[in-house]
Amino acid sequence: MQTPFGTDLNPQLNASGELQHFLDTDGLNRDIIERILDTAETFFSPVDGKIKKVPLLRGKTVANVFFEASTRTRTTFEVAANRLSADVLNLDIGNSATSKGESLLDTIRNLQAMQVDMFVMRHAESGAAHFLAQQVEPHVSIVNAGDGRHAHPSQALLDAFTIRRHKPDIASLSIGIVGDILHSRVARSQVHALRLLGCRDIRLIGPQTLLPKSIGELGATRYHDFDRALEGLDVVIMLRLQRERMGTSLLPSQSEYFREYGLTQRRVDLAKPDALIMHPGPTNRGVEIAADVADGPQSVILEQVNNGIAVRMAVMSMCLGNRQKEAAHG
């Protein structure tokens, strides 16, 4: 992929094929994804259960640098780092020297001088995390918390983790991803992860203007008729309209969009009776999903949020654990 930061190399694996940065689900393999999900199981704490805290990252410093807004991703990375006993630093971008013109690289280099071991970064530019992975000191790991419309790999894996906890045989499932696929880093990362986990029936559902032309290359099937696409689905993943990434108006009106692509209870009943209803958040009720469906018995939206903690603990501990092994072996 060509990005504003250059060509897309895949520096997330070291010479032994182990995770050293976590940048994209594209370029990972099934073994690594399954190891992340299995490791996440060991960290999992139910919403109403006892919290598991472990000393794996004691003495390590994790910096959250979010150049775009976030509620779930930033806070669950922070909770995850705390549960791994790391020291956590949250850069307040709005009040940082970025507003005085400091470049991304200078900001990161200055934080690196404070002995940061891992940067968890969200950035509006596709490729920003890959770029940094090629610039930081060899012992430092970059975790991509969302870059432009390119990738959001930890979201994709927490979604796979959530699906697997309810329906372990992902390869046998029919999974629909619905809405603004064109601008969605989540959808792109989900398709790569689900394909690697063996899923053969991935349906990308939305209006012509919000489906990329290259869907076939991703290994998914295009649908415009939402009602028809729901037949036989085991999982329905709804996406937000990402108006901040739409240059021109790609939709007639919000009410028409909801009529054609909004997930209502009538539509939920067209999928399998035990279908999971998912959404990465933030949800826009009455735009892509009805409030009673978001809060209904088939919704696992808040489970996704909690599962994000375990999956992010797994990613961070694996990246920095592999770094420690590399250092020990010289």
Ligand code: CP
């Ligand atoms: N799902 C997700 O990325 O949510 P936030 O933007 O709140 O982090």
